[in-house]
Each structure stands twice: as C-alpha cells, then as structure tokens.
Amino acid sequence: MKKWLKPFKYAAIAACVSLGATAVQAEKLGYPEKEELKFGFIKLTDMAPIAIAYEKGYFEEEGLYVTIEAQANWKVLLNGVIDGSLDGAHMLAGQPIAATMGFGTKADIITPFSMDLNGNGITVSNEIWEQMKPHIPKMADGRPVHPIKADALKPVVEKYKSDGKPFNMGMVFPVSTHNYELRYWLAAGGIHPGYYAPHKGDISGQIDADALLSVTPPPQMPATLEAGTIYGYCVGEPWNQQAVFKGIGVPVVTDYEIWKDNPEKVFGITKQFAEKYPNTTIRLTRALIRAAKWLDENNNANRPAAVKILSQPNYVGADYDVIANSMTGTFEYEKGDKRDVPDFNVFFRHNATYPYYSDAIWYLTQMRRWGQISEDKSDDWYKDMAKKVYRPDIYEKAAQSLIEEGLMVSKDFPDFSTEDGYRDPQTHFIDNIVYDGTKPNEYINKFSIGLKQGQKL
Template sequence: MGDNATTLSRRRFLQAGAALGGAYLLPGLMNAAWAAGSDGPEQETVKVGFIPLTDCASIVMASVKGFDKKHGITIVPSKEASWAAVRDKLVSGELDAAHVLYGLIYGLELGIAGKQQAMANLMTLNNNGQAITLAMELTKQGVTDAASLKKLIAANAPGTFTFAHTFPTGTHAMWLYYWLAAAGIHPFNDVRTVVVPPPQMVMNMRIGNMSGYCVGEPWNQRAINDGIGFTAATSQSIWADHPEKILGTRSAWVDQNPNTARALVASVLEASRWIDASEANRRETASVLAGRAYLNTKVGYLTPRMLGEYDNGLGKKWHDDHGMHFFRDGEVNYPWLSDGMWFLTQHRRWGLLDSDPDYLAVATRINRLDIYRQAAAAAGNVAVPASTMRASTLMDGSQWDGSNPAAYAASFAIKR
C-alpha cells in the first residue's frame, strides 16, 4: 500500500475506535510496564511452529528480515505437518509459540480441542484470505454457488457429500459451517464433515474423497491451477476483515518469559508492517514463502491472492479490498476480546460446548493485551485501541459486537 492507502487505513482505524466509544492511543502516549535496559529476553532463541500456509508470512519474514535480532531474540520457524501436531508440540513445550488457528487455542483452554491447558493469544497474525473450494465435478450437476449446492444436497440422501476442514474447533470449520448454514445446509445433518491437514486438501479432492473444503492459501488457488476445483466463497465474504491465525502459546510460557513474549510480538509486528507496506514487499514475501523451507510451491500459486487478485476458476476475476492483510496500522494485530468471544459463540452454536461459558472472562484470560501493548510500544508507531471490542456484520446480516454473546449464539436458526 502507498502513503495514501496507509493514511486512509489509519483514518478508518481511528473512526472505528470512535464509533465504539473509545479513542485510540499511540504507544508513545502509554505508560510502558517495562523499563528499557532491565527487560532483556529470558530466551535468546524462540522456536515458532507454522503450517505451510500463506498466512505464516509475518513469522517467516520476522526471521528472514532480521526483525527478531532487533529485539534481542532469534526466531526459529518450525514447519509442522498438521494442526494436531502444532497443538501437541505447543502443549508439550516442544514449540515455544506457533502460527495457529484462533479456535484451537480457545479449544485447548476449554478442554474441547485436547487435554485442557491454559493458553495465550499474543496477537492476531492476519485478517481474511481463506476460501471454500468446491470440486469442479460438481459443475456438471449445476453447482456454481451455495444456492445450487443446497439443491443438489437436498436431492440426495443425507451424508452423500463430504466436506473437509482442518481442525474441529478451528477457523476453517467455523467458516465452512457458517457458509453452509447461511445457505440452509446443516453441516452435521445434511453433509459429512472430515478433518484433513491443509497440505493434503488438493490431493484428497483430486482422488474424489471430498466435494468441498475450507482452507487457507495456497490450497484454494492450487485447486484452480490444477483444474480440480473452484472458489465458491472467500472467508472475507462471510465476515469482512475477520480474525484468522494468531500467535499462540501456553499461558505458563508467557508467565515464565514475559520479556521474550514481548520481543517476539514486537518482532512479528514489525514484519507485519513491512509486508503490508508495499506491493514489492508482498511479492518478495511470496517469493520467500514459496521456498522449500516454507511452502515448497510455485510462487505463482501465492502471488495473485497475496496481492488481492482473485480468479474463482469459473471465469470471475476481481480485486478484493478485503484480501489477506497483516497489519493495517495494527488494526489487524490487536487481540480484540470480541474476536475470541465470537469463536466461543460458534463452538456453543455447534454443540462443541455444552453450556455458555463466561465469554468475556475466557477471552480476557487468553488474549494477552498486556503483552501486546508493551510490544506495540517496543515496535513503535503501532496504534493501540482503548476499546477491547469491535463491531461487524456477517454475510447473513447478523450483527456481532461482543455485547450479548449467549443471545447471539442462540439466535441462529440452524444450530446443533
């Protein structure tokens, strides 16, 4: 983005804060909780797991561009095979932190994504940029969108069609369920859903194991390039500027290493800002990510959607203003409590939680606003909102602002 785009982005961020009744504070105006010279990182090396997806970019670039060294640490990116592997290695301490699904961290905290473990969300890594891919074979039966998919499903026995996501409490499951339900398709009664690691999505669609999937990039673009699938919906069409991956870790690790946690977040914030600063930086990022150590794919599979240029595989092309973003003056990265609470409402909606939790208390416990504010000050020129909530309108017209989560969770006609 150029200077004008950056100015407009900041203006939108400030206006959003005013609309929610809270002004935005620049880090320079805040009283830092740590003192320069006495706040050295407890760890020099920080092992950070990632899944080979485009949205691991800020962690990778923090290491590649040396932003970590500026803050006194060395980030060691560790490629992992699945979200289950990330979960297990986070819990065991084999990983210090990870590029991870928002709902995975919340699920661990509540004991619905594995053995209960106190977890921490240090920052949001990106907004937008996921998609729902349908098999090209479905076009032979007249399917090009959600409405035509509903007709086909209704004409067949329940469970005839299989859809994949990446983790039971994760973001991709929630986007898939939301999109299906908005079309009148019950994601548990009308279709079959399975869990597949992101790098295995395209292969499984190619051999006919699923009719559709929800995943991050480049696996939606890859299906189009291979001629086996098309993009039926982007995640930003479900919720514009939604939270996606986060920088997650164990709560105990933060408590034991608060200065390291601050340095890690500051490093990734600086990388996020660098990526979003220009098209050239985004292209360079795509080139780095395509390498064998990271996504091990063709740069052409990454670059278009990294730049917001979309082709759905059926002839529709557009520039998406709500494509994947990594910074937007810190608006992307702030760990809004309402974002975490939204995932809890969907866990409740789909029966993953048997009763309503204390939504605000859980989000306040997990989302480490204290560490984020310190890191924003360390990174410099990162706007930090006074409000912990933000307001959004989703594809079905539902309004979400975190004010009444239990009522919101119960408000959907299709639920479990």
C-alpha cells in the first residue's frame, strides 16, 4: 500500500494529466487533516472492525496511518481518548453517553459508527449451574430449553441470601452494555440487581440488591470465576466460550436471547476531534463501514479469516477455536451443546453500523431505571442527549461517499431520505416488554423492578 502524498504535493501533481482516480476522490472528500492516528481497544471479538480495517488496508486507502493498541481496561481506554493519547477507540455504548452527561467523568464524546449487534453472554459457575438445572425445562433429547430465564436462578440466589451469603456476579464496567443486560435478565426473573445513588455518594450499584454486581475486566472473567470470587458474569466473547473450553462454567443465555439484535459497542472520538479533523473523521468512518461489510458479506464467508486475525496476540489473543466457537455462527452452552446462532455476532446486517438515537436512549433509560440518573428527565431530555452523542449525520456523509464511488450500494444502508434515527418499536425482549425509543418515560414505567417516574432513592 503506497503512502499518500501530502496535500501540497497533490497541488503540484494536479496539473499533470496522470492525476489518478484516488487523488480525484481525495479532492472531493477532502484530505485527512490528521493522517497518523492511534486507536485503542479491549481484547474482545467485537473490536473486529478496527482490526479488519487495518489488516485489509481500508485505513491506508483513506490516507490514514493507524496504530492499534490494546488497553488494560475500559477506564484506561476512556481516559486515553479524553486526554488525546488515543485518537479514538472501541467503546462500550454507554461510555460516550455517560461521559457527555457527566456520570463518572465529564467529556464530550461522540460516535459516528456503531460497531456491532449482540455478542455477549451470561455465564455461571459449574456449581451454580447444577443448582439451576432442576428449575430449567428440558427438550426431548434432555438438553435445556433456551432461552434460559433468570427465574431458574432465583431460588439459588434466595438460598444464598437465607444462608447469609452474598451472591456475587461480575460485569465489565458500570455503564457497560453487560451491566445493563445482566441487570435486565436478573430483574426479568425477579432478582433485584441493586440501585445506584450518585447524589448520595453511593456508586456501588448494590442498594437493595439480591445479586451483588461488581466490575471485572473481560479477560480476567474466567479466572475470577474459577477462583470463586464471583458465581457468574456477563461479558463479550471470547470469554464465555473460554469458560466452556476450560470446563469451569456454563453460558446460560446470550444477549441475543435477552434482546434480539441489541446494539453493542461503538467507535468513540471526542467532539473536539471531529470538529478539528472533519475529513479524517469521515474517512475513518468509511474504513470502518467497509470493514464491517467485509465481516458479514457472503453469509459470513470471511469469518474464518477474521478469526485467524483476531487470534493473534496483538488483537484478542485467544485460541482460534475459542473465538470461532461464536464468531462463525454457533454458540456452545454446556460442553458439547453447540447450537446454531447465526446472528450471535452481527457487524453489518440489520443496519448494525448506523448510530440510531433510539439505541442511545435505551441505555439512558437503563441508567435512569437503576439510579445512575438520579432524577426524572423529560422525553425531550433523552432525545437531546442522544443527539449530542450519536452522529448519524457524519455516518451518512461517509456512506453516501462510498455509494458515489461504487464501493457500496444504497440498499446496504437505511433510506437516508426518510431515516429519523429511531428504530421501529422493538418487541424481541426476554420479558416481552416493547421498547419505543420515542417514548422513554413510558418505557421506564413498564418495569416491575426499577425506578419509575417520580421515584428517587
């Protein structure tokens, strides 16, 4: 891949008849104001669009020379983007939202690109699994009926409480999708996951909790489970499948079963970066869109090649077979109980890369439900906050330019002439509660467990 010439060199070449198509496209899109970039990620399979954009040369085709570095944990990663040591990063969807509204830290972070749908699971230890099994319906062949609801865990948690033992579970970060998915699953089964009360200085998230949730970095989940510090966890791949391979735990439910085609990670940059380097922002978004399409195209035909890349130690660093177990359209629950889950990882289908306002609003509703947002907010507040963080306007510019160049086609994307940033009401939740992103307060009031309008701890 040839290095791009600097803009002033293009000016000199412009007079030449041999000016190439690449330069013409560069002129139309605008040269990248910043060419050398450093992106951060956590060792999870859903960082794949960044790895593929690098390995397939999509970043370089945009004139971007990218360094990719694994980060120790989500807090370190977020701080790196805020202080500028990272230009952008693979982020939890809740991180840009929480930072913008000032929960935990205060910074204006935006996302022009949603990285994937689904991809997480909830795993319990072998001991807890054995206690759950009597409460789970069986199929004719003796295997458990899926999805497994937290109803089967409730008597186990109640026994621990009656014996005076805390029931500890792990999630990866207070504003992570995993925290909200684990809480959603537990509450749907009648298990209270606890409240936050930041206005009282209590950010433990364990007020009134039946199950006590705490933070564990993703790669450390299996070892923490094996040590008995936690009895279960919610994490992204490959760390659920790792528990199966090591024989230390059983994934009981995937986030696809909790909320079908739920939004997962995003690519986060500061608002300042996007404003200072608008062409660079469009170009990195183009590269990520192309990578996402490559990951899903031809019915996931490229997934084995992607798994080989991700298994490298500089990316996820888990064994090929562990990553492939979920990345190639299957998911293994108990050892030997491997089932087809073709949409366990979605990177491009179902408009996965489009940053929908309604996705941001769902996370905000869960922040309010569990007390991270202490007081009532109007529906307009939720919508305005979503628009500060999720930037479909940037995404659309990137997508339209790809269409104009013939690298993508219109049907690959939402209809930009009518798209308003809100998905149709979503019905595929494990508790059958319908989510309409245009009515956040009405949605919050539907839950039997969780704060409602007018409630404050």
